[in-house]
Amino acid sequence: MADGNITINTSRRFFLLAAGSGLVLAGCVTPSDTTDGAPAIAAEAAKPAAPVVDMNTFVAISPDGTIRIIAKNPEIGQGIKTMLPMLIAEELDADWSRIVIEQADADAKYTDRAFGGGQIAGGSFATPQHWVPQRQIGAAARAMLIQAAAARLAKPVEEFTTEPSMVVHAASNTKIAYGDLVNDAAKLTPPDPASLKMKDPKDYRLIGKPMRNWDSPKIVRGEPIFGIDVKVDGMKYAFFQKCPVFGGKVVSANVDEIKALPGIVDAFVVKQAGASIPTKMGLLDGVAIVADDWWTAKEAGKKLKITWDEGVSKDESSAQYDARSAELAKATPQQSLSKTGDAAAALKSAAKTVEASYVYPFLVHAPMEPMNCTAHARADGTVEVWAPTQRPDMGANGAFGLIQSALGVPKEKITIHMIRCGGGFGRRLDNDYAVEAAAISKQAGGIPVKLIWTREQDTQHDPYRPGGYHNFKAGLDANGNMVALTNHFITFGRPNDAGVMAILASANSPPQEFPANYVPNHAYDQSMMMGGMPTGPLRAPTSNAVCFAYQSFIDEVAHAAGKDPLAFRQELLAMPAPGGAARAGMNPQRMADVLRLVGERSNWASRTSLPKGTGMGVAFYFSHQGYFAQVAKVKVEQNGSWRVLKVWSVGDVGSTIINPINAHNQVQGSIVDGISELYQKITFDKGRTVQSNFQDMPLLRMDYAPQIDSHFHITSGSPTGLGEPALPPVLPAVTNALYAATGKRIRTLPVGQTDLRWT
Amino acid sequence: MTTYTLNVNGKTQTVDVDGAMPLLWVLRDKLDLKGTKFGCGVAMCGACTVHLDGEVARACVTPVSSVGAKRVTTIEAIGETKTGQAVQKAWLDVDVMQCGYCQAGQVMAATALINKNPKPNDKDIDMAMQGNACRCGTYVRIREAIKTAAGVDIKDTREV
Numbered sequence: 001m002a003d004g005n006i007t008i009n010t011s012r013r014f015f016l017l018a019a020g021s022g023l024v025l026a027g028c029v030t031p032s033d034t035t036d037g038a039p040a041i042a043a044e045a046a047k048p049a050a051p052v053v054d055m056n057t058f059v060a061i062s063p064d065g066t067i068r069i070i071a072k073n074p075e076i077g078q079g080i081k082t083m084l085p086m087l088i089a090e091e092l093d094a095d096w097s098r099i100v101i102e103q104a105d106a107d108a109k110y111t112d113r114a115f116g117g118g119q120i121a122g123g124s125f126a127t128p129q130h131w132v133p134q135r136q137i138g139a140a141a142r143a144m145l146i147q148a149a150a151a152r153l154a155k156p157v158e159e160f161t162t163e164p165s166m167v168v169h170a171a172s173n174t175k176i177a178y179g180d181l182v183n184d185a186a187k188l189t190p191p192d193p194a195s196l197k198m199k200d201p202k203d204y205r206l207i208g209k210p211m212r213n214w215d216s217p218k219i220v221r222g223e224p225i226f227g228i229d230v231k232v233d234g235m236k237y238a239f240f241q242k243c244p245v246f247g248g249k250v251v252s253a254n255v256d257e258i259k260a261l262p263g264i265v266d267a268f269v270v271k272q273a274g275a276s277i278p279t280k281m282g283l284l285d286g287v288a289i290v291a292d293d294w295w296t297a298k299e300a301g302k303k304l305k306i307t308w309d310e311g312v313s314k315d316e317s318s319a320q321y322d323a324r325s326a327e328l329a330k331a332t333p334q335q336s337l338s339k340t341g342d343a344a345a346a347l348k349s350a351a352k353t354v355e356a357s358y359v360y361p362f363l364v365h366a367p368m369e370p371m372n373c374t375a376h377a378r379a380d381g382t383v384e385v386w387a388p389t390q391r392p393d394m395g396a397n398g399a400f401g402l403i404q405s406a407l408g409v410p411k412e413k414i415t416i417h418m419i420r421c422g423g424g425f426g427r428r429l430d431n432d433y434a435v436e437a438a439a440i441s442k443q444a445g446g447i448p449v450k451l452i453w454t455r456e457q458d459t460q461h462d463p464y465r466p467g468g469y470h471n472f473k474a475g476l477d478a479n480g481n482m483v484a485l486t487n488h489f490i491t492f493g494r495p496n497d498a499g500v501m502a503i504l505a506s507a508n509s510p511p512q513e514f515p516a517n518y519v520p521n522h523a524y525d526q527s528m529m530m531g532g533m534p535t536g537p538l539r540a541p542t543s544n545a546v547c548f549a550y551q552s553f554i555d556e557v558a559h560a561a562g563k564d565p566l567a568f569r570q571e572l573l574a575m576p577a578p579g580g581a582a583r584a585g586m587n588p589q590r591m592a593d594v595l596r597l598v599g600e601r602s603n604w605a606s607r608t609s610l611p612k613g614t615g616m617g618v619a620f621y622f623s624h625q626g627y628f629a630q631v632a633k634v635k636v637e638q639n640g641s642w643r644v645l646k647v648w649s650v651g652d653v654g655s656t657i658i659n660p661i662n663a664h665n666q667v668q669g670s671i672v673d674g675i676s677e678l679y680q681k682i683t684f685d686k687g688r689t690v691q692s693n694f695q696d697m698p699l700l701r702m703d704y705a706p707q708i709d710s711h712f713h714i715t716s717g718s719p720t721g722l723g724e725p726a727l728p729p730v731l732p733a734v735t736n737a738l739y740a741a742t743g744k745r746i747r748t749l750p751v752g753q754t755d756l757r758w759t
Numbered sequence: 760m761t762t763y764t765l766n767v768n769g770k771t772q773t774v775d776v777d778g779a780m781p782l783l784w785v786l787r788d789k790l791d792l793k794g795t796k797f798g799c800g801v802a803m804c805g806a807c808t809v810h811l812d813g814e815v816a817r818a819c820v821t822p823v824s825s826v827g828a829k830r831v832t833t834i835e836a837i838g839e840t841k842t843g844q845a846v847q848k849a850w851l852d853v854d855v856m857q858c859g860y861c862q863a864g865q866v867m868a869a870t871a872l873i874n875k876n877p878k879p880n881d882k883d884i885d886m887a888m889q890g891n892a893c894r895c896g897t898y899v900r901i902r903e904a905i906k907t908a909a910g911v912d913i914k915d916t917r918e919v
Contacts, residue, residue, distance in 0.1 A: 077858025077895050106912040212854045219859035220847040220866055222794020222834030226859075229793040237788065262760070295778070295784035368798050368806055368860040368894045422796070422860025423894050633919065646919050661854050665897065669857055672896025694803035696891065703885035705898035707915050 008712060017428065053182045055141040057109060058088055058134075063180035065165060067092070070102045072110040074121040074390050075103065075215070076367075076424030077669075078723045078757050079662035082214045084116075084126070084134050086659060090206045091138035091198060094178070095165035101214045106392030106400070106416035114193065114354040119418065122429050122537065124624035125384035126723025127658065131718050137195040141185075148185035149176050164205065181593050196497045198231055203655065209660030215420065219383070227388025227419040228452060230374040236265050238440045239292035239301045239453040242286040242461055245310040245687035246533055247272075249285045253306040258289055261303065262612035263296040264276040266444050273439070274406030274498055275396055280534040281463050282397075283406040288440045294452050310687060313532020316685040318361075318467075318690075319527040324529045325469040325490045329357070333488050333525030338511035340581045341521030343475075346484035350475025354560045358549035360471070361681035363465035364458075364552040364689075364697060369422020371433035371453040377442035382413045385438060388421040390428040402435035407442060425673075426537040430463045459697055460689040463536025464682055466492055466507035470549040475521075480561030481574065485520040486515075492531030501528055504535040509546050514622070515554065515572050518588075532687060539673065540724040541621040546730035548735065548749065551619040555736040556745060566599050566618045594713050595629040601709060602631035602648035607740065613637065613758065615646075617736025626725025627652040627713075632706075632733040636741045640757040644706040644734055647671050651726055654719040657712050667710040667726040674730035676700035678751045763823050767792070768836035769917035778865030779826030782816075783807045785823045786833060794863050798892070808864035809833050815871045817890075842904035842908070843870045849908035857895035865891050869905045878909055881916050 027372045052060035052068050060068040067566065069088050076083040085101045088094075104110050104119065111118045115137065117129035142162060149167035150157040153174060161168045166175045172430045201207070218225050243249065250269045258267035274282050287306055291297035328334075347353055365549050374386040383403055392399045399416055403409065421428055437451040453461075475484035489509040496502040518521045538544060558568035573588040573595070598604075598618070607616040620629035628651045636642040649667055657663045679698050684688045691697045712728075737745035742758050767790060774789045781800075786809070794817055798806030799816040802817040810832040816883045818886055837843030846869050856862055865888070872887040877908045879887065884905055893901065899915075906913045 004919075012768070056839070077856075077860075079857070183853050210854070212851060213856055216851055216854060216856045220834075220850045221838060222792075222863045224793035228797065231791070231793075237764065253860050273764075293784060293788040295780050295788070366894060368796070368858065368892070370797065421858065423858040425894075450799070455804075502789075503789050507875070608820075633903070635918070663855055665854070666902065668899050670898035672799065672898060673894075692797050693801055695801070699892040699894055699899075700893060701834075702888040702901065705896065705902075707917065707919060708899055 021064060038306070051196040053186045055144065055182065055186055057115065058137050059092060059141045061182040062177050063179045063182060063603065065098050065177055066100055067094050067098055067165070068102055069176070070100050070110065072104045072115065073119050073126055074392070074418050074421065076121045076390055076421040076428065078121060078128050078666065079213055079659060080121065082211055083659050083662065084130055086206050086211055087130060087134035090137065090143045090204055091135040093164055093209050093551040094138070095209070098165055098207060103418060103420070106418050106631070110115055111393070116392045119392055120394055122426065122677045123726045124626070126293055126534050127721040128625060133424045135664045136193040136196055137199055139198060140190050143191045144318060145178055145181045145186040146183045147188055150554060151735040152176070152184065159207045172681050178284055187265060207658050208658060208660065211659050213662060222577050226369055226422050227374070227386065228369055228372045228422070230419060230450065232374055232376060232386070233446040235448040235450055236292065236444070237288045237297050238437070239297035240270070240286050240440065240451055241296070241301055241304055241306065242437050242549060243282050243308045243310060245308070245314045246561040247280050247284060247313070248311045249309040250287060251307040251309050253287045253304060254289065258300050258303060261300050262360060262669060263293070264289060264291050264300055266290040268443055270436070270439055270443060274402060274435070277397060278502070279397065279430065279463055279536055281536065282402050282434045283432070283435045284437055288443065289441065290444050290449060294450070298454060316532050316687045318684045321467070321529065321531070323325040328490050328527040328529060329469065329471045329488055331527070334527040335525065337509065337524040337526050338516055339488070339523045343521040343523040345398070345485045345487045346521040347473055347486065348474040350483060351478040352560060354476070354557050356553055356556055356747055358470045358552060358747050360468055360545050360548055361683065362467040362533070363538055363677060363680055364462040364682050364691070365422065365425045365427035366697060367423025367425055367427055368461065370455055370458045372446065372451060373434045373437035373439045374450040375441045376435035376436070376448035377438050377446055379446045381409060382415070383407060383409055384415045385434055386419050387431065388416045388419045389429065389431055389434060390421065390422065390424045390426070392416045392418055397430055399431040399434040401546055402431050407438055408437050422746045425539045426541060430536055453510035455694070456692040459692050461561055463505065463534045465538035465541070465545065466504055466505065466531070466535045468509065468545055470546070472553045474553070474557045476557065476561050478712035480563055482515065482519045482557055485515060485519050486523045487525070489524065489526045491526060491528055492535070493528035494530055494532065503528060504531055506535055506537045506541040508542055511585045512642065513546055513550055514586065517577050517583045518572050518575045520578045522588040527617045540623055540727045543621060544674070544677065544731070546561050547619070547621045548731040551621065551729065551732035552735055552746070554616070555732065555739065566595065566604055567597060569618070569620065590627045590652050591620055591622060591629070592717060594627050594652050597711070597713055598629040598631050598648050598650040600648065601711060604631060612743055613738030615737045615742070617733050617738070617740055619736060621725070624725045624729055625720035626722065628726050628729050630729045630733045632730065632737045634734060634741055636738060636756050640755060641739065642736060642756055643704050644675055646707040646709065647730060647733065648709045650711045650713055651728060652713045653722055653725070654657040654716050656714060656718060656719040663712065663722050664710045666722040668708050670724070670726035671730045672700055672705050674727045675706070675734060676750060678734060680733060681750050761852065763826070764832060765826055766828065766856060767831045774823070776799045776823060778822060778870060780823050781819050782809065782821040782823050782826055782831065783818035784901060786818060792835055794835050796860055796863055798861065804861070805864045805868060806861050808867040808891065810867060813871065813874060814857040815868055834867060837867060837870055840870070842873050845908040845910070847868045849904040852903040855897050855904050855905060857897055861893045863903055865893065869901070869908065873909050874904065878911050879905060881904070
């Protein structure tokens with residue numbers, strides 16, 4: 001990988017493990033498992049023959065050689081359940097074919113900074129935060145095993161090395177299996193992590209090799225591993241109807257009629273409770289129906305007659321937001337976000353100016369697995385929760401925080417099992433569904449309850465990605481250099497508990513957004529309008545929105561300057577910082593490199609010879625410490641229908657691609673996800689969400705998914721995360737390509753709002 | 760409530776339910792077969808794909824009263840068929856999965872495709888699979904896994 005080319009051999013992509021242990025573990029399918037007559041998929045993991053011995057919080061070894069590693073973070077499809085144990089196993093020098101990975105519960109014992117920090121799936125933080133600590137955990141256990149071997153053979157520790165799951169003393173030609181050493185090793189004092197010598201990367205046996213996701217065999221067999229599959233003895237099923245206007249209150253409901261229906265166990269009004277959650281993603285008013293099976297509960301919901309007090313946002317609509325945005329754009333901005341030089345003066349003296357407004361809509365997360373949670377609030381005051389969550393803890397919006405606050409239980413009485421999530425995308429950073437399940441279980445008399453939302457409820461009660469409006473002006477000098485850029489960004493807020501207008505979650509536009517402090521003069525301003533809806537982080541929050549606006553407008557300015565849009569971006573990246581201005585975050589040279597490489601890989605120069613209706617577009621973005629440049633090639637039919645033919649992606653996430661097969665999957669998925677967002681919108685009318693299911697909230701399908709060339713450019717420095725940074729640039733890469741194909745600039749999303757027909 | 764006798768994965772199963780109850784919920788909540796997934800409830804996503812007499816069906820909109828004597832095959836048993844086994848293996852060799860939630864439905868749709876059309880091309884794959892949404896965006900790999908299972912060249916032949 002040192003050359004940066006990660007080539008996946010498609011016929012035999014797996015890191016195939018030495019056979020011979022005889023122990024067949026799920027997730028370690030080797031070709032020998034699939035020869036004639038043998039079952040294609042290994043049976044359930046064999047149980048260790050002897051009890052495991054804890055080496056530390058994460059590693060336990062059985063005398064039979066099985067090694068159990070705890071995966072501490074929530075798995076939402078990002079591959080963390082495989083990747084973190086890979087880091088431990090690498091420095092432990094463990095035989096991967098003898099590994100059993102166990103998902104951690106939500107527990108403070110795993111969240112020490114020395115282990116990598118909190119249990120959360122968000123921000124693409126896991127890789128940078130765990131890269132050193134998780135390897136140290138493995139290295140510490142390995143050092144203890146070596147120490148135990150040295151003591152046994154009465155030789156100095158320096159004479160020992162390891163092979164997978166074996167301590168080796170070459171001089172005496174002795175090998176001792178970890179399983180034979182564990183009882184001695186576990187009694188030793190763990191070494192100081194700082195004293196541990198980590199492997200030279202050239203010696204890696206696991207890191208950098210394509211390792212299949214641990215749960216993949218269970219997934220293809222249809223095993224019940226998701227939150228929605230949880231089964232608890234005596235469990236009933238719940239349906240919960242909230243007010244369609246966010247935060248509305250129940251005035252009355254026909255719960256007695258519902259209770260009389262066949263198969264219904266209980267029905268009752270649930271009242272809002274707990275601390276004020278500004279995002280409205282806590283326990284809100286609603287009516288719960290509990291039944292022997294979920295379908296019966298949901299069907300009974302059709303017979304609900306609820307009178308709502310819809311509250312203050314009942315008259316809000318997307319049409320109203322658009323109109324208000326237009327008014328605000330004409331008015332003096334409410335606040336300045338950042339400013340360097342004198343943009344107004346530079347615009348006045350510019351040889352050419354470009355002005356355009358970009359608009360993107362609200363979006364819903366819509367993970368494939370609808371919100372659900374199983375909870376048991378027992379009579380003894382304990383609460384046990386089986387939650388497909390991205391954030392069991394950390395903050396008032398975590399599952400612990402919401403349940404503590406709404407049910408009035410102390411944290412030590414709450415147990416949270418983190419269950420594999422059928423997609424997250426940021427949705428499950430909020431835990432409204434978890435506190436609902438706990439509250440319903442309690443109110444139903446302490447019986448265990450599985451709450452499942454319908455897809456319609458999922459679509460209509462989301463912490464939405466906020467829409468936004470960017471009003472740009474740019475000035476070019478006589479040489480086509482951008483000398484000024486202004487943006488009046490219109491976004492959403494609402495009064496906080498103190499009555500002060502506060503911007504909604506994820507509704508911000510970064511003050512240092514590129515090309516701030518690359519162009520000599522810029523002024524970014526902001527105004528807010530009232531928005532009553534819940535909002536929250538969607539994969540690559542903020543970036544997934546503003547990247548489209550900025551990278552589209554930069555493209556537009558490049559064309560106005562008569563320059564190649566890729567070369568124009570390189571010129572911007574090469575500009576000196578204006579006197580006294582401090583740049584934040586992005587290293588321009590790293591971005592220039594991935595931009596150059598994506599131009600080469602996509603044969604960018606060939607774009608000028610494409611026929612009308614076919615075009616290529618480029619964009620780049622720095623987010624979550626990752627550098628991504630992408631080129632999209634699109635084809636637009638004369639009737640205006642269009643599709644993306646291919647996307648080339650070059651990413652720089654540091655020195656190491658820990659699990660390349662999964663890393664490329666994240667990039668491919670981000671690209672498909674980003675293209676999907678070009679088709680989607682959430683709108684509001686009468687204070688409620690208009691869209692309800694996949695007929696009006698489309699997901700990209702097989703036939704529209706493009707070919708993808710994913711490449712990593714390897715640089716120095718600790719590796720960084722991949723759940724998010726590959727997503728933002730694909731949106732403007734595609735819309736810039738649509739412009740190249742048709743001459744029509746996409747300034748409003750979804751793309752379908754622009755007529756792309758051509759003759 | 761009515762008693763229905765179903766043939767699920769080769770076994771005779773009797774359930775006492777409302778005839779309007781979709782097969783999906785009979786499988787999940789009554790027969791404890793949780794591999795078939797709930798995604799939308801309106802046959803828009805394909806997460807609930809099963810086979811009825813070998814044909815693709817969306818269990819979320821299939822009333823149990825309509826199943827009759829048709830053989831119901833779910834993800835839990837698809838590996839007992841030659842094609843299903845090949846598809847599961849290809850899914851693992853390519854490592855298609857991200858979150859994995861839609862993949863039971865994808866495997867069922869792909870198996871039905873290959874059973875009908877042992878050497879599908881890209882157009883066949885587009886047609887057969889467009890009812891199965893993957894929110895994680897694993898389509899590149901689904902395409903490759905289908906071709907791997909079918910033993911055809913994995914190259915994407917669509918226009919670039």
